[in-house]
Amino acid sequence: MTRASLDKQPHEVASMFDDVAANYDLTNDVLSLGQDRRWRKEVSRAVAAGPAERILDLAAGTGTSSLPFTRTGAYVVPCDFSLGMLREGKKRHPWLPLTAGDATKLPFRDGAFDAVTISFGLRNVQDTDQALRELYRVTKPGGRVVICEFSHPTWAPFRTVYEEYLMRALPPVARAVSSNPDAYVYLAESIQSWPEQAELGGLLQKAGWTKVAWRNLSGGIVALHRGTKPQ
Numbered sequence: 681m682t683r684a685s686l687d688k689q690p691h692e693v694a695s696m697f698d699d700v701a702a703n704y705d706l707t708n709d710v711l712s713l714g715q716d717r718r719w720r721k722e723v724s725r726a727v728a729a730g731p732a733e734r735i736l737d738l739a740a741g742t743g744t745s746s747l748p749f750t751r752t753g754a755y756v757v758p759c760d761f762s763l764g765m766l767r768e769g770k771k772r773h774p775w776l777p778l779t780a781g782d783a784t785k786l787p788f789r790d791g792a793f794d795a796v797t798i799s800f801g802l803r804n805v806q807d808t809d810q811a812l813r814e815l816y817r818v819t820k821p822g823g824r825v826v827i828c829e830f831s832h833p834t835w836a837p838f839r840t841v842y843e844e845y846l847m848r849a850l851p852p853v854a855r856a857v858s859s860n861p862d863a864y865v866y867l868a869e870s871i872q873s874w875p876e877q878a879e880l881g882g883l884l885q886k887a888g889w890t891k892v893a894w895r896n897l898s899g900g901i902v903a904l905h906r907g908t909k910p911q
Contacts, residue, residue: 689806719828719902723799724748726826726904729756733794736818738783739801742769743776750776757793759786760801783811791820799828803874812887819909825889829880830871831896831903838899846871877903 709716723745729735731753737746740758742765749756759781760766766778781787783798783805796815805811815825833839846868875883877894880903884892889907896903 715898715901719897720745720748720799722897722904723797723826723828724752726906727795727797727824729754729795734792736786736788736793736796736815738781738786738796738798738815739804740769740778741765741801743773743778744769745799746776747773757788784814786814786818788818790817791823792818793823794820795824795826797826797828800830802827802829803870808883809887812883812889816888816909821909821911823909825884825905825907825909827880827884827905828897829903829905830874831877831880831900832874833900834896835899842901843872877905880905 727735727749729749729752733752733754735746735749735754735756737743737749737756737758738760740746740760741762743758746756746758757777757779758769759779760769761780761782763780766780769776769778779787783801784807796819798811798815802808802811819825833842850868851865874880877896877900881892881894884905884907888909890910891908892905893907894903894905
């Protein structure tokens, strides 16, 4: 399997990420023109992990996104359904408690975490509503969720340029730096088909989250959504 289809069959998506695990972080850095580092910092700031807090980092891949939380003294659990990503992460960060898990059926008890977060992974889940409910379930009352995901630029001219980049420029760049460039064609298509910012906010509310808010990063290329589980 070289790429997944937009119906997001879990085995297809997991296999696709297995194939790109070795160079995934480097490829993202190149394709985002280094913006992914800034986005990770914004996620860390929004989660605001404190000492001894328990943080679930879902769709953590190789664990790169989990490292900022460890520096705050929090206990972070990186979770992903791609075994290839987890194996690569274990090579790089053998001390991280990398855990295999499906976003629609998380292997954690109710209320296990003070905060849950997922970056650039929610749109790859087959059932978004179920994933948001599962994140809600494993968060303790009063806990918080932070979702960082590709979104849609709000300024029409910039949006046109960005979509041209996704479908025309991204595949050739991916061929130069990725072991599986076809996977990035799927990723571009999945970004275009993903809900607008307000629609994702509505899905969070539907799953039970309150105080839902979002802000755009990089002109709306990425949106950072937040919510709280009621006490």
